Amino acid sequence: MQFVLHEVLDAAATLQGAGIDIDIDTIDGVIEGAGDFCARVVAPLNTVGDRDGCRLVGDTVVTPPGFKKAYDQYVAGGWPAVDCDVEHGGGGMPSTVGSVIKEMLASANPSWTLYTSLSAGAYRCLNANASEALKRRYLPNLASGKWTGTMCLTEPHCGTDLGLLTTRAVPADDGSYRISGTKMFITSGEHDLAENIVHLVLARTPDSPKGTRGISLFVVPKRTIDSAGTPGDRNGVYCDSIENKMGLHGSATCVLRFDNAVGHLVGEVNKGLAAMFVMMNGARLGTGVQALGMNEVANQKALTYARERIQSRAPESRRTPNQAADPIIDQPDVRRMLLTQKSWSGGSRLFLYWLALQVDLRKSSADPSVREYAEDMLSLLTPVAKAFVSDRAVDSASLGMQVHGGAGYIADYGAEQTFRDTRILPIYEGTNGVQSHDLLQRKVLSDGGRRFKQFVEMVSGYAQTLDGRQEMDLFRVALITLAGEIDTLVTDLARWAQDDDCRVGTSAVDFLNLVGYYVLAYFWARAADTVLQLGDQATDFHRQQLAIARFYFDKLLPDTFSLLVRARSDTRILMDDAAIAF
Amino acid sequence: MQFVLHEVLDAAATLQGAGIDIDIDTIDGVIEGAGDFCARVVAPLNTVGDRDGCRLVGDTVVTPPGFKKAYDQYVAGGWPAVDCDVEHGGGGMPSTVGSVIKEMLASANPSWTLYTSLSAGAYRCLNANASEALKRRYLPNLASGKWTGTMCLTEPHCGTDLGLLTTRAVPADDGSYRISGTKMFITSGEHDLAENIVHLVLARTPDSPKGTRGISLFVVPKRTIDSAGTPGDRNGVYCDSIENKMGLHGSATCVLRFDNAVGHLVGEVNKGLAAMFVMMNGARLGTGVQALGMNEVANQKALTYARERIQSRAPESRRTPNQAADPIIDQPDVRRMLLTQKSWSGGSRLFLYWLALQVDLRKSSADPSVREYAEDMLSLLTPVAKAFVSDRAVDSASLGMQVHGGAGYIADYGAEQTFRDTRILPIYEGTNGVQSHDLLQRKVLSDGGRRFKQFVEMVSGYAQTLDGRQEMDLFRVALITLAGEIDTLVTDLARWAQDDDCRVGTSAVDFLNLVGYYVLAYFWARAADTVLQLGDQATDFHRQQLAIARFYFDKLLPDTFSLLVRARSDTRILMDDAAIAF
Structure with missing residues (x-):
């Protein structure tokens, strides 16, 4: 990470050039702190999250043992706010540093991390589109991690083709709306980690045009919020079921039923899709970063196994000349697999950190041509960051299993969990x-x-x-x-x-x-x-x-x-x- | 299947040319009967097998609900014996027909099918290597399916490199041996489907040479067999645990502890590896056939979904010109995925049925040059049949998930189970x-x-x-x-x-x-x-x-x-x- 940031990309100088107050030592301090938190608190819950999974009990989702405590520590450590704006209680760190932290979280425990990752997207989406009143109500609580966010797009009959969506939003007398409809595949749609959940929901107002031009964006809290900003009663949002998935068992993927739920319009009527795409583009870059983290951990596991597993003589038997067999890492085909993983993870890291720098330049540079260039590169390469990096992460996780041989197919070594967890990446977020x-x-x-x-x-x-x-x-x-x-x-x-x-x-x-x-x-x-x-x-x-x-x-x-x-x-x-x- | 067998490969005439008494109608009759059995009895148990899995209870493995009843029907229908020799009570059908049946079984339910597939390998291995007395004792019961078989090679410290194995076989006074050691990854090593299990075990006799030249093959029954051929007490073979695997949950993958178990030598001392390779080569071809069946079913599921799922307008909107969206099968990229699956499954079928014909020619042809050619092609192409076909099946199962979009990652549609079940194929049997x-x-x-x-x-x-x-x-x-x-x-x-x-x-x-x-x-x-x-x-x-x-x-x-x-x-x-x- 430091090689990429400091030696190849010269990140600190680039950020300073855009007027961001940061230096190498600060970046390294945050990275090391995050690494310690991930290793100590988050990673140890990866296996239990897969094994125990989530359960829908009554009207809430019970997360796996330890998830809540780790989330509390995450909030207490100020991690959610690292790259949020200072005015909302955030740390004001650049996105580049945020990406490094997200990579480590994804390596440590992708299921647990999903409870945190949509909050940042919701924060950014509201920050870009919502009224000042809504920002005041939601942003500090999202930045602190006190509340978490969701992105509610998909319905049973529409995923890719959002023009087909039918969730309704009826105006109420007080300027709010009443939202009704069913959303599915909602990551972190219900859980027991935070006191409130902030749903960003696409819906249609009455008489809106057909297709994607009639879609508006609403913010709908799990618990209604009083004028003092305190969560009260449950809103009309119900988790009817959670999905039984191939992987990411610790992450609750919810079917949410909105039944006259109180919501507020974000941005303009019928301009919801463009507003939501602020969040969606962030989520696509975020999927690339997740993929990078999972690729990295797949390689680390395979590398450990390949060094320890003694089997057959290697062609040149360089390490243990007097033994009956060598570590499999000296087999050329095992090297091929390990170096393929390393090519994808290292290459993806260079690419994604460079893109993260463009996010910071787009936001902060005083030079319009720099901002424009950054925007061009982000719009061009976001689909590559999402798709290419995630496909290669799946390849890498599969190679990681293959390096393990039979041990790769059983739960004990974790390689198969990483593979199952990774396989969603080429599917979700488009x-x-x-x-x-x-x-x-x-x-x-x-x-x-x-x-x-x-x-x-x-x-x-x-x-x-x-x-x-x-x-x-x-x-x-x-x-x-x-x-x-x-x-x-x-x-x-x-x-x-x-x-x-x-x-x-x-x-x-x-x-x-x-x-x-x-x-x-x-x-x-x-x-x-x-x-x-x-x-x-x-x-x-x-x-x-x-x-x-x-x-x-x-x-x-x-x-x-x-x-x-x-x-x-x-x-x-x-x-x-x-x-x-x- | 009929296109490949009858129109492309002219299988019946080829088999007749080798003196095998078969015609197109007979082949079709067996295929149709097997198809009916697979669809009616075996396929309906695929989901429950994945969901409920196997449990180790006391000293046996309890298979998923329905597996035993289906196995009884399989035996009653005479299916295990279809391609066994007539002298052992078999149907004497060619391997080519056996391969077609195996493909259908693998499509229907790969976990259940594994209980049947090693019996055929054990049958062939004993038939090729065992004494007449051992053949009389074991072959009719394997052919009928009354007993099932296993292949015990892997130990915790040795898989690929069998030269490292340490299981011991000590001669007893009566000409039998006492086998002791631990074998792992033993498919169907313990279960409740049959009255006995026939383990083929690689082990070392005292003072045998190091490495692969000191390995002998033994047959070790789960229950000892009296002189009348009736199973009696449990032999010293214990299932200590079963693996928690990524897929194939309905198939018991066992750690077997042999503790002074009574066994008999198969073939000559120190020639065990060559004898076992009769079974191993069959298992490798069999893995290819399994892969073919799973590729086929992955495509069938994806095709059904792609025809039914209405989403977005297709570029040419040929099917539903007045609707808001078209079936996704008319999207070029969905076609690409479906046709890639079809290329692999159809191409693999042509290849594997042709190889199966070579198995029959090698065994039955009166012409030595035909037999030699068949042997050459089988030895050359068995690794391709195992590896290429299984890698492509994994690709195909992954494409099948991708065609399903989000539905591909959840259990309801079966696509993810097929993917998990398929992922072992590039690992096992070498x-x-x-x-x-x-x-x-x-x-x-x-x-x-x-x-x-x-x-x-x-x-x-x-x-x-x-x-x-x-x-x-x-x-x-x-x-x-x-x-x-x-x-x-x-x-x-x-x-x-x-x-x-x-x-x-x-x-x-x-x-x-x-x-x-x-x-x-x-x-x-x-x-x-x-x-x-x-x-x-x-x-x-x-x-x-x-x-x-x-x-x-x-x-x-x-x-x-x-x-x-x-x-x-x-x-x-x-x-x-x-x-x-x-």
């Missing part, structure tokens, strides 16, 4: 198919490739600075070559899409993966560059990063050869109705 | 890494590529017969091109491996995947060929198979471009110790 469509259609083709060219030009500009440094040739040549191939592909896809409505859907997933490989190639090149510039000052840790970067370019980046062809596959073959006749 | 090593080292490089060239020549010979048929150009060109590229790769790998002990391990997994894509390309080409030769006689079903074949060549086979490069990746980069220093 499936990875939806992300791919968003990237190709709305982020690349819609502006004639403007934002995308900006990114490619940055990468190619960087690659050109490496000219003449032979040690960087491997990286430079690959980056330049790939940029040319992707550029040609984008041009072709844009042309084809003009008279083929299925083209985007046919190519989108392969295109997103291609971009993902390219993005990580850029960041691994920068990491390698950073190490090589250290010369004799490089430590063992630095040499490790260089070795992983080389592995990434040698073994993984060749996947782009396939993706470049697959992305051009034939729409008519894919959409031949004969193929799905049975 | 991990897919081990299979890859076996393929490249022992099956391809060890004989100078003789067996592999035989297969490639068969494929290329077939491809040349397509010359001049423009409709088959797509398939012909790809098969010929790929053969040349793989041939060059094998030559390079053989040369490099001479002075690089890590080369095989570095390239093995990519090489196996490459071969897998190539094998399925051959079979999909034959399927397409079969359909195209039908001309106007082709039905909708036939046109579907042609459409899937085209999709496979257009969208999936391009993955070989990457694999060809990855397989050449740099051993020194992979094995750079700096990369795993942390």
Whole structure:
């Protein structure tokens, strides 16, 4: 983390340049404190959360043993507020630091962490869209962690296609609304950790237009709040059931029934979807960070097992020449799996921390061109951060199981729990198919490739600075070559899409993966560059990063050869109705 | 199934040519009967098996509700014996028909099916290696399903590396042995379905050589058997615990403690590993068939969901022009997922049924060159059948979840159970890494590529017969091109491996995947060929198979471009110790 922040990305200086008062020591202090909290308080509850899960008892959800106590400690330590604004009682730390903490929480215990992670999104959504009165009522309590947040979009008949939603919001005489309808897949929709829950709910007012243009955003508390801001009686929000899921058993995924629940409009009528997307985009970046944390822990577990498990002679038997067998870490195929995990986790970290810096620059920079650039990069790359990083985390968790052999399939080692917990990431907050469509259609083709060219030009500009440094040739040549191939592909896809409505859907997933490989190639090149510039000052840790970067370019980046062809596959073959006749 | 057996592979005629008395109607009758049994009796227990799982109660394992009754019906119907020899009370049906039944059982309920599938392996292993007295005692009861079998290899400290095993077998005065030691991951090691369990156990006699040359095979019954062949008291075999697994909850995976258990030697002392490999190779092919069945069911579930789930407008909105949304099956990316599943399941079926025919030819053909060819193909391609087909089944089960969106992650739709159940396949019966090593080292490089060239020549010979048929150009060109590229790769790998002990391990997994894509390309080409030769006689079903074949060549086979490069990746980069220093 420190290598990425301080040595590769020069985060403190970047943030200072945007007028944020931070230095390396402050960042390191927060990271170390958070690491200690995660290791001591949060991680030990990961197994029990999976084993005991949540139970719906009466009108509340009972979380696994220890979750409440850990949450109280989290609140007492001031962690929820670290990157909230000072005026709401927050620590005012940059998002970049918040992302590092979120990564560690996800490594330690992804189920428990979900109770905390939507509060930050609700905070930001209300902060961006709500009236001052609503902000005063909700933001300090969300920042402190006294209350938690939810995001209520999905209904039984609509998930991806929110235009179909039917939850109703009827105006009351006092300016509030009465919300009725059923929402499902609501993470932390009900639980026993906090005194109140702040639901952000999409619903339709009477006579609103059909489709997505008739959706408004409401804030609906679990307990109604009196004029002094104190929670009182239960509002008309009922948890009818919780889902029996593949993983994340410690996280309550709720079906919520709103029955004349008192709510308040956030922002303008019929502008709810845009307001909610402030939260949704944050949640998508957050999913990437979760994925990073889970990838990291999958690798750490596999690495430990591979060092300890003695089985078969390794080809070169370097470690234990007089023994009957060696640690499996010296088997080339086990190395392949471990280094693949490390490539994805390390590369994702470089990418996501850089994106987190863009969040801070967008918010704080005095320079409009810096803010605009940050906004462009965030809108372009958020779907890549969500989809590519989460797909690779699932791959990594699966490799982690595979390194364990038979032990990977049983509960005792935790590898299978990490895999089950990780598998939701490509699904929620918009499936990875939806992300791919968003990237190709709305982020690349819609502006004639403007934002995308900006990114490619940055990468190619960087690659050109490496000219003449032979040690960087491997990286430079690959980056330049790939940029040319992707550029040609984008041009072709844009042309084809003009008279083929299925083209985007046919190519989108392969295109997103291609971009993902390219993005990580850029960041691994920068990491390698950073190490090589250290010369004799490089430590063992630095040499490790260089070795992983080389592995990434040698073994993984060749996947782009396939993706470049697959992305051009034939729409008519894919959409031949004969193929799905049975 | 009938398309593959009768139209593409001409199975009945092939079997008749080897002197096996069978015809199409007989095959179809057995398949239809088995399909009915699976649908009516076995499939309905799949969910309860996952939910209730197995329990260790006292000295036995209680299987999920309904499992015993279904097993009794299975025995009463004569299903265990279908492909056992007539002399042991079996039906004498060819392995090819047995494989079709196994596929359906695995689709219906993989946990329940595991209680049946090791019996066939134990039957074949004893049939090939045991004395006549042991055969008389065990084979009829295994064939009838009255008793079930196990395969006891793994110990806590040894799985892949059986040379490390320590279970002891001490000779007794009566010619039997006393077996002591702990075996783990024993599928169906204890259960309440049958009156006896026949354990095939690897152990060491006193003073046996170290490593794999000192391993002998023993048959150890759960209950000792008197001279009349009737089971009596419990033998010294104890189930100490059952594993808490990611999936296959209905299948008991046991830790077995052998404590002076009475056993008998099977075959010769110190030749146990070779004898066991009769069973192991069958289990590896069987894992491929299981994977096929689970891939198929994952696709069927996803297809049903994709037809029923109405969400968003599809690009061409062909089905419901006046509605707000279309079935998601008309989204190109959903088609991609469904057709990928279909490519893997249909291609795996062609491949595995062809291999099953080789099993029958090896056993029954009067022509030694046919038998030898079949043996060559089986030894070459068994690791591909195990590893490639199981990896693709996991991919397919994961795609099946993804098609379901959020519904894929919750228990209600069954997609996540199929995924959890499938995830063991790349691990057990030798991990897919081990299979890859076996393929490249022992099956391809060890004989100078003789067996592999035989297969490639068969494929290329077939491809040349397509010359001049423009409709088959797509398939012909790809098969010929790929053969040349793989041939060059094998030559390079053989040369490099001479002075690089890590080369095989570095390239093995990519090489196996490459071969897998190539094998399925051959079979999909034959399927397409079969359909195209039908001309106007082709039905909708036939046109579907042609459409899937085209999709496979257009969208999936391009993955070989990457694999060809990855397989050449740099051993020194992979094995750079700096990369795993942390």
